[in-house]
Amino acid sequence: MRDRAATVPVRRRVAGLALPVVVMMLASACLAVSDAGSSAGGEGVSAGATKPEYQRVFGGVEPIELTLQSPSSPGVGGSVHIEAYADALREWSGGKLDVEIAYANAIAGPDDAPSALADGRVDMDYLYPLYEPSRFPANGALAKASLLGEHGPVAGTLQALGAYLETGMSTPEISDELSYEGIRMLLPYGPTTSLALMCTEPRDSLAELQGAQVRVSGSAHAVQAEALGMSPVSLPYSEIYEALQRGTIDCAMGNGWSNGPLGIVPLAPHYTIDADTGFARLPFAIGFGQAEWESLPLVARQLIHDRLDVYIERMLSDYIWPAMQEAAGQMAEHGGEFNDFASDVERPLRETNRELLDDVRNSKALDGERFLNDVNAALEKWKGIVEEMSIPAVPDAEFAGWYREGRIDLDGFMERIRSEVLHAHRPR
Structure with missing residues (x-):
């Protein structure tokens, strides 16, 4: 270097x-993203x-x-x-x-x-x-x-x-x-990709989530974790492995492709996600x-x-x-599995998600109502684009088997x- x-x-x-x-x-x-009217020089x-x-x-x-x-x-x-x-x-x-x-x-x-x-x-x-x-x-x-x-x-x-x-x-x-x-x-x-709970043992229901120490990345994740009875912990991602190894946290809110290279999957091989009621990404x-x-x-x-x-x-x-596929293999090697949340998790998570979206609507940093309308319209548009291309809605639990050809x-x-x-x- x-x-x-x-x-x-x-x-x-x-x-x-x-x-x-x-x-x-x-x-x-307040320069625009397009650089229109900027002082950029030379031929383009x-x-x-x-x-x-x-x-x-x-x-x-x-x-x-x-x-x-x-x-x-x-x-x-x-x-x-x-x-x-x-x-x-x-x-x-x-x-x-x-x-x-x-x-x-x-x-x-x-x-x-x-x-x-x-x-x-x-x-x-x-x-x-x-x-x-x-x-x-x-x-x-x-x-x-x-x-x-x-x-x-x-x-x-x-x-x-x-x-x-x-x-x-x-x-x-x-x-x-x-x-x-x-x-x-x-x-x-x-x-x-979307976030899941990666835990040292299966934690799918509210009773199993109660009191669990979970590493989170942002304020929205902390709010969601607290709504499910967990205790959010803020840690740099470089410290997640040691915290799981020492037992100072029970779970990390994350995904296999980013946590796999950190060595986290063997320590927290139990992967729980809900395709309908999600965590903030x-x-x-x-x-x-x-x-x-x-x-x-x-x-x-x-x-x-x-x-x-x-x-x-x-x-x-x-x-x-490719990293998701590799993480799935590591999970299997270490006794882990993919799970959906139990039915009692859906209601508090949905309620908390509505509150987070209300925070966006009431934001002083932008026109929150218009922004959410734009987001929802764009999501509908790009859902149609993805469907037009026949890209399948493969769940996390089936991804590794479906992705065998690797492209x-x-x-x-x-x-x-x-x-x-x-x-x-x-x-x-």
């Missing part, structure tokens, strides 16, 4: 020093431009260094989509985008990512606004609303991804509050340092945005679904993501 401070181009260090001025300008100007390309068209325009651009961050080691599930995205940026720019990946959160941990993006230590990274709902209330509204929709691992995941991307990118309050912090929002919602955003973004030529911005399709597709096909045809889905979401918000 090279010394970041020693190799950051001069223009980036100057931009970082000027950040307070940039943030004040952003706060007053049209939506759907080919690789040779991109490379032609990059021919007149000086080399640009970018640093992306991955939470995982090289070549493993949590890095493969980031590596594929970095390769696409290098290739489509004709090598003019010199992309380095900082593995295993080497520059900044998840809690420090907003600051690291704003001060230029890293250019692109995951963001978890739900960790700080008071700092990012509009993003917090998206996190609470994410309990809506179907919760299956394939059709439900794609429905939610399309709907929350479309709604989140069309809701300026969500991107604005990140801009005020010196962060350009690339995606408001990354690919993720664990949405994350993809951010880019605003000061660095403002310094890039237009064609670089456009490529960074347009090739997010690679990031999205490869995260689903090369990370999430889901995403070509049609990704074309709709490009044409109906990404193209509408590309820099110009």
Whole structure:
């Protein structure tokens, strides 16, 4: 790993020093997600431009260094989509985008990512606004609303991804509050599946859940856990394994594909989920340092945005679904199983979910009623899109057997993501 401070181009260090001025300008100007009317310089390309068209325009651009961050080691599930995205940026720019990946959160941990993006230590990274709902209330509204929709691992995941991307990118309050912090929002919602309870022993009924210590990721999850009689515990994800091993927590609210690489599945192999009455998902955003973004030529911005399709597709096909299959095998090896919640869990969870949605309606960060209407309309739209493509509603318990061939045809889905979401918000 090279010394970041020693190799950051001069223009980036100057931009970082000027950040307070940039943030004040952003706060007053409320820049739109599309960058319409921005000061981006140089020639751009049209939506759907080919690789040779991109490379032609990059021919007149000086080399640009970018640093992306991955939470995982090289070549493993949590890095493969980031590596594929970095390769696409290098290739489509004709090598003019010199992309380095900082593995295993080497520059900044998840809690420090907003600051690291704003001060230029890293250019692109995951963001978890739900960790700080008071700092990012509009993003917090998206996190609470994410309990809506179907919760299956394939059709439900794609429905939610399309709907929350479309709604989140069309809701300026969500991107604005990140801009005020010196962060350009690339995606408001990354690919993720629905959450389940992963426990050391079966816990399906209210009686079994009563008093259980459960690790949660956000305020919405804490509210849901308390409604079911559990005691929520806030821990960094890096500490979940040790907490389960020591018995200081009984469960973790999560999913197999993200918890598997942490070694959690053998310790908590009992997986309980309800496809109809779900927990809020664990949405994350993809951010880019605003000061660095403002310094890039237009064609670089456009490529960074347009090739997010690679990031999205490869995260689903090369990370999430293969890791789910592997986690199912680990569960079986360690005596675990998939379960539905008992009938007595449904009523308190539904009531709590209604209260969370009322919180969104009453939000002061955005027009909550309109936002929820937009979310519901988008969910209905993307449910229809997924059904048109004959993508099945496979339940979690049947996924591993159904997925044996290891591939889901995403070509049609990704074309709709490009044409109906990404193209509408590309820099110009």
